[in-house]
Amino acid sequence: MKRAALSLTALFVTALLAGSAPATGAASSPSVSNAVVIIRGKLGTLAGGHPTLSTSREQYKLSGQSAYLYKTLQDKRLLNQELQLVGTVEPDGGFQVRQIFAIHAGKRYRIEYYCPVCNITYVQPGHCVCCGRETQLKEVPVDSNP
Numbered sequence: 684m685k686r687a688a689l690s691l692t693a694l695f696v697t698a699l700l701a702g703s704a705p706a707t708g709a710a711s712s713p714s715v716s717n718a719v720v721i722i723r724g725k726l727g728t729l730a731g732g733h734p735t736l737s738t739s740r741e742q743y744k745l746s747g748q749s750a751y752l753y754k755t756l757q758d759k760r761l762l763n764q765e766l767q768l769v770g771t772v773e774p775d776g777g778f779q780v781r782q783i784f785a786i787h788a789g790k791r792y793r794i795e796y797y798c799p800v801c802n803i804t805y806v807q808p809g810h811c812v813c814c815g816r817e818t819q820l821k822e823v824p825v826d827s828n829p
């Protein structure tokens with residue numbers, strides 16, 4: 684019995700190490716082999732809260748190149764919003780996001796978060812570090828009218 688428990692522990696540790704190894708490698712070496720592409724679709728979410736983007740052809744499971752990008756993709760205020768995402772298609776078919784734009788009437792908007800009380804702009808949703816109020820979603824037009 685005791686020996687079985689020990690080998691189980693060893694297996695578990697091995698699995699943990701194996702699981703963490705690829706993540707570390709991916710973080711230290713930029714994915715130059717993956718071409719940066721642009722996809723457009725509707726933001727959705729899986730049962731576990733994982734963000735997805737549904738294009739006319741398929742549904743991508745999204746990840747963020749940075750934590751703030753992933754937090755923005757998890758913002759419920761953006762659910763069902765049409766987004767243009769810049770990033771790379773992962774080997775597992777997921778999409779790693781590098782840049783997010785909201786699309787309104789065919790025009791691109793940069794997504795920011797803003798505290799009107801303190802006049803501070805943030806890159807991710809959450810509470811204002813100054814006054815503690817929840818920040819507002821702010822969409823700033825990128826495409827200027829000629």
Ligand SMILES: [Zn+2]
Pocket residue numbers: 798799800801802803811812813814815816
């Ligand atoms: Zn504030």
